[in-house]
Amino acid sequence: MSAPPAEDLLQQWESEQARLRQQVLEEDTEDWQGSPDFSGLERVGGVDLSFIKGDDVNACAQLVVLSYPDLQVLYEDSQMVTLTAPYIAGFLAFRETPFLLEALQRLKKNQPTLLPQVVFVDGNGLFHYREFGLACHLGVLSGLPCVGVAKNLLQVQGVNKSEEHQSQIAALQRGGDSFPLIGASGKVLGKALRSSDKSSKPVYVSVGHKISLDTAVRLTHACCRYRVPEPIRQCDVF
Incomplete structure (x- = not known):
């Protein structure tokens, strides 16, 4: 069993999160985001880190870029990586971000014209x-x-799998329907989205950076052929 993480490491990570949190933009910053059909959006990315069963040190960092709106694969990058940071709930980013960032930087260096205009991340934002x-x-x-x-x-933050939450899920009638995830403070932290008519199980959408929640939900639905948005689903496929 691994030793618990040093208290000073957690404090360092918390202060780093607080510092970077100040830089998050929770509104639409790109022209295409204001268009009803996302006119001007041509490339959507997806990133994920997947593990081999029973191995929590070696993983595969994946980046795909798809065309929009037809969602055809334009670029794939898959690299085996060795994780150095421990897994601690709430600090997943310190373990995974360096490898996902490297994948984006490789693309920017080698084929900059294929850099995605937005990235779907298999995980949470706000x-x-x-x-x-x-x-x-x-x-x-x-x-x-x-x-x-x-x-x-x-x-x-007070959001849990309560009976009310389950009944809200049951009330999502078709793809595109959603309801807000409201924290104890009253702030809307994300939305549960029925992403496809074919799937009654929702996905949980939240703002990462440079996009509003409503736009993020609308875009997620637009990129779903099945339950999971195609840029993330394609990461799991190849």
């Missing part, structure tokens, strides 16, 4: 213990608009 999840971390460090899309509900 819907996080300290309102600074993986999608925020990657967004601030990369400077790109980012959307957090989680498959499972993070039970945080």
